[in-house]
Amino acid sequence: MQKKILDAGGPAFYSLADAGWILGVDLNEVHRAVRVGALRAVRRRSRLVIPAAELRRALNGGAR
Template identity: 80%
Template sequence: MQKKLPDAGGPAFYSPADAAWLLGVDLNSIHRAIRVGELRAVRRRSRVVIPAAELRRALGSGAP
């Protein structure tokens, strides 16, 4: 029996530009939210990316 994973096939991380588009805000708002700690971001191979779980949390709460 195969179990369906809720996040199967989706990206694990999003770029700040993708996150801005998904949240419907300006890219500067994403950078500001990361800087002040409202949105968690991590470094992956010298790039700043936003974990998909963090983006789901932001989408659910209406932030940033």
């Protein structure tokens, strides 16, 4: 079962664990992708989170 990213009413940001679950990869892979710049993360209330738009980009092949 996969989480659906909704345009209306869905969260604008996902935790790194949620992003890994949505992408189907381990949390360590998400951390590595953020560290090398393949996945953009932003700070919200001192936590690193992944914007929903960035997840959409990654799910659509990763082209910028």
